[in-house]
Amino acid sequence: MTRTGNRLTRTAAIALLGAVLLPGAASAQSPFDVLNFFTGSPPDKSAAPAAPRRAAVTAQQEPVAALPGSNAAPAWSGEDGASGHPLMTAQAIREAAANFDNCVAAFWPDAARRGISRESFERFTANLSPDLRLMDLMDSQPEFTKAIWDYLDILVNDNRLARGREILAQYKPQFDAAERAYGVDRYIIASIWGIESNYSTQMGDRYVLNSTATLACVGRRQAYFKDEFLTALEILHRGDLRPEQLRGSWAGAFGPTQFMPTAFKRFAVDADGDGRRDVVDNPADLIASTANNLKKDGWQSGQTWGYEVVMPQGFNYMMADRKQMLTLAQWEQMGVRRPNGLGFPRGNEKAYLLAPAGSEGPGFLMLNNFRTIMKYNPAEAYALAIGHFADRLRGGAPFVQPWPRHERVLSRSERLELQQLLAQRGFYRGTPDGQFGSMTREALRNFQASIGAPADGFATGDMLEKLRGR
Structure with missing residues (x-):
């Protein structure tokens, strides 16, 4: 997924039954949309299950804007948004939707400044309609x-690994060409x-x-999505992609590696010299563009993303913090070791310690390239899945240490209660909302230390x- 914003989620297209939760992270509606909640970044690619692509529609078919998507069902709930943002009330949404045509038309001066012709603007926006x-x-x-x-378990499975090796x-x-040009590990790109x-x-x-037109005119992220909408128009006007290729997630990410329009503009390359940057159906452009993206985000050639590690008995988990960057030698001096000697x-090399299941599960020392993957999608769970999947594609083994599968993940109402209880005891100073961020994690750590x-x-x-009983 390519982020929306600083590249936002990369979100995606696999229909999963729930969301993933790490310590210090809030819940998300899809494992590919975790970035919104793990980092508070703008929405990513897709949170809704993706449907298979439909049959191609020729560029001559009109109206282009009326390409059938999965917008027909289910319909908008008609309810206020859970964020509580004033632009997400049902009334505000209805009013913005009623003004949708005027809103889109008002984008013309900005489109013209980007070199989009009036003919292209009229053609591609002719029959857009708000997807509430x-x-x-x-x-x-x-x-x-x-x-x-x-x-x-869902993302790194035998079937996907087998297909990855075929790819x-x-x-x-x-x-081969992408590795020579950009120095980015092919297994990461394939992952x-x-x-x-x-x-x-x-x-x-x-x-x-x-x-992107809907999100540019309705809801709480209009300024952000206006840029994505205008950039999508640029892509169509330039002819890099045809309208039927520009299909993707609810938030506008498209293609096999889920580029947002603005990310496409920054990173897409014409690897085979055919005059188009086709990251949807051209493998050469797709692989090279994804590699270029990672390279420009800081990928260091010849280095891995991180290591699974074992913490010693009595380890101070306050050290498991992104701000605690130490050399691997320093971590070793603290008793942190890789499994199996x-x-x-x-x-x-410098790394920070990630303990996604606390003291009950495996730990990981994360290097610079892990941070680069997080620029592609700023969610630690996503980046961990990418790095591990890449290692497995290259022939590596599964993680050695077991996860605490006996632990039940808290529901949103329980997370809300936990924050409220931490606040009552003076550990949490934020507004309880059921979404776990750095403040919640710090508050919980302080409570744990106190007992x-x-x-x-x-x-x-x-x-x-324990919070209920104190």
Whole structure:
């Protein structure tokens, strides 16, 4: 997924039953939309299950804007958005929808400044209509979430790995060329392709221009999506992609590796020199563009993303923080080791410790390239899945340490209660909302430390019970 904003979620296209929750992160409606809640970033690609792409529509068919998507069902709930934003009330949404045509027409001067012709503007916007279902998707707050281990089980599975190895063999010349040009590991690119769209089988079916126009005129992210909408118009006017190719998630991400329009504008390349940057149906352009994206985001050639590690008994989990960047040699001095007696190839590399299941599960030391993956989608769960999937594609083994699968992930109402209880005891100073961020994690750590428990910030049913009983 390519982020919306600083590249926002990368979100995606696989229909999963819930969302994933890490310590310090809030719930999301899809494992691919985790970035919105893990980081508070703008919405990403897709949160709704994606439908298979429909039969191609020729560019001559009119009206272009009326390309059928998955917008017909389900319909908008007609309810206020869960965010409480004034532009997400049902009344505000209806009023904005009623003004939709005027809103789109008012974008013409900005489009002209981008070099879009009047003919292109009129043609591509002729029959756009507001897809208000997007309001529900933007503000969705599901009651239940998915644990990190369930998330990884779904994304890193034998079928997807087998298909990934086939893709690597089928497009070996294109991967070879991209590695030479950009120095980005082919297994990471293949991993993004597999996790974002299940190798082009689940890319989303909403017409990107219609989705971004809706979000540019209705709801709480209008300024952000105006840029995405105008950029999508640029793509069509330039001819890089045809309208029928510009299908994707509810938030406008498209193609096998889920580019947002603005990310396409910054990173897409014409690898085969045919005059078009086709990241949807041209493997050479797709692979090279994804590699260019990672390279420009800071990918360091010849280095991995991170290592699974084991923490020593009595380890201070307050050190499991993104701000605690130490060299691998320093982590070793603190007793942090790789499983099975493996060492760190370069002890001078800096990393931070991630403990997604607290003291009960595996830990991970994250290097610079992990942060680069997070620029593609700023969710640690997503980046961990990408890195692990890449390692498995190259022949690596599953994680060695078990996850605490006995732990039940808290529901949203329980998360809200946990925050309220932490606030009552003076540990939490935010506004309880059922979404776990850094403030909640810090508050929980301080509470855990006060009762002599490992201060790992891992919200469990046991921690909730302890809060209830004090």
